[in-house]
Amino acid sequence: MKPRKIKDRIYWMGSVDWDSRLFDSRIPLPVGTSYNAYLIEGSEKTVLLDTVDPPMADELMSQLEGVSRIDYVVSQHAEQDHSGTIPLVLEKYPDAKVISTPKAKGMLIDLLKLSDEIFITVDDGETLSLGDKTLKFIHAPWVHWPETMVTYLEEDKILFSCDFFGSHIATTDLFVTDEGRVYEAAKRYYAEILMPFRGVIKKNLEKLAPYDLEIIAPGHGQVFSNPKFILDAYRDWTLGAPRNTVVLPYVSMHKSTKLMVEHLVAALVEKGVRVELFNLAVTDIGKLAMALIDAATIVVGTPTVLAGPHPYAAYGTFLANALRPKAKFISIIGSYGWGGKTVETLAGMIPNLKVEIIEPVLCKGVPSEDTFNALDDLAVAIAQKHKENNFI
Ligand SMILES: Cc1cc2nc3c(=O)[nH]c(=O)nc-3n(C[C@H](O)[C@H](O)[C@H](O)COP(=O)(O)O)c2cc1C
Ligand SMILES: [Fe+2]
Numbered sequence: 001m002k003p004r005k006i007k008d009r010i011y012w013m014g015s016v017d018w019d020s021r022l023f024d025s026r027i028p029l030p031v032g033t034s035y036n037a038y039l040i041e042g043s044e045k046t047v048l049l050d051t052v053d054p055p056m057a058d059e060l061m062s063q064l065e066g067v068s069r070i071d072y073v074v075s076q077h078a079e080q081d082h083s084g085t086i087p088l089v090l091e092k093y094p095d096a097k098v099i100s101t102p103k104a105k106g107m108l109i110d111l112l113k114l115s116d117e118i119f120i121t122v123d124d125g126e127t128l129s130l131g132d133k134t135l136k137f138i139h140a141p142w143v144h145w146p147e148t149m150v151t152y153l154e155e156d157k158i159l160f161s162c163d164f165f166g167s168h169i170a171t172t173d174l175f176v177t178d179e180g181r182v183y184e185a186a187k188r189y190y191a192e193i194l195m196p197f198r199g200v201i202k203k204n205l206e207k208l209a210p211y212d213l214e215i216i217a218p219g220h221g222q223v224f225s226n227p228k229f230i231l232d233a234y235r236d237w238t239l240g241a242p243r244n245t246v247v248l249p250y251v252s253m254h255k256s257t258k259l260m261v262e263h264l265v266a267a268l269v270e271k272g273v274r275v276e277l278f279n280l281a282v283t284d285i286g287k288l289a290m291a292l293i294d295a296a297t298i299v300v301g302t303p304t305v306l307a308g309p310h311p312y313a314a315y316g317t318f319l320a321n322a323l324r325p326k327a328k329f330i331s332i333i334g335s336y337g338w339g340g341k342t343v344e345t346l347a348g349m350i351p352n353l354k355v356e357i358i359e360p361v362l363c364k365g366v367p368s369e370d371t372f373n374a375l376d377d378l379a380v381a382i383a384q385k386h387k388e389n390n391f392i
């Protein structure tokens, strides 16, 4: 695609990646993604803000064909999907300086083998005049790595935010056209990439509150001409109380655990508790991550396999621990044949979760009436906890 005008002398550049289906070798991309770079032409200086993932480099380089001079390359985030084409850009513009946070400088040297002399590091709040346009650099750690910053273009009231407020969407629409679609994609992005840093994100949102924002231009996905939409969503995901929902990731080989899961789901619904159910053998792990954003309770359903949880259940639990959702309660249900350490293993895998463990329900073989009664009790206990905490 050709460069696209956002405002006077401010252009989107970059690449729409329609084909990729996996990000960071881990994260499902149902509809691809985009890598957004931005060109800002001041009356005296020209800036390229971020670049693209190296496999997309040709597209950015051809967009730069008509650009005779770049004075600065701003690198907001050292991860290669934004920084990886900086070496090629510097080959074309050997006099350009790279502007980054001091921490990003070290990481860019580690990752791209750039030389020390080409850097200008900026402190939090520092400004750079491009003549009639002024960039203000705002350090914003942990969106998504410790070195990240965002950039505010003062005269045009545009916030360039890199991974912050990003979404994995491939489309030819430069600006958000369908807020529902973007909400889903941005929520998935937040869940998978930013949720682990919820505490710092809250601080970063507070830091941005005083700024008058007309446009937010992220590093992935579409540009927001209505920043309130995405800021409100982030406030809810980050600060909102857990909801009256049980997230129930499970796996079952011969249906015993599945029978338990089905019984528990029905019992919870009867008690007025919402359930989001994920069969880990077939689920889109991104959907599970999204459901974890606001669930009050997690119940893991797993048979015992080789003395511990089924590997898919271990993966689901590992992921939940890594994503640090705001859930307050957790339990485990499942079937076993002769014995093992399923509960101990799973309980030992969640040190990051600030959760109370509600008594697990395990059964030998196919569930019996006693098991179903125990699952009814578990549903009552969960509904009770949700009521006590005003989640219902
Ligand atoms: C590959 C495999 C390994 C198993 N390992 C164990 C084990 O170590 N300990 C145990 O109690 N049961 C073990 N079992 C038995 C299952 O836990 C038992 O059949 C259970 O009822 C299966 O639940 P499901 O119907 O939900 O798959 C194993 C079963 C399979 C297929
Ligand atoms: Fe990133």
Ligand SMILES: [Fe+2]
Pocket: 079, 081, 082, 162, 163, 219, 220
């Ligand atoms: Fe990124």
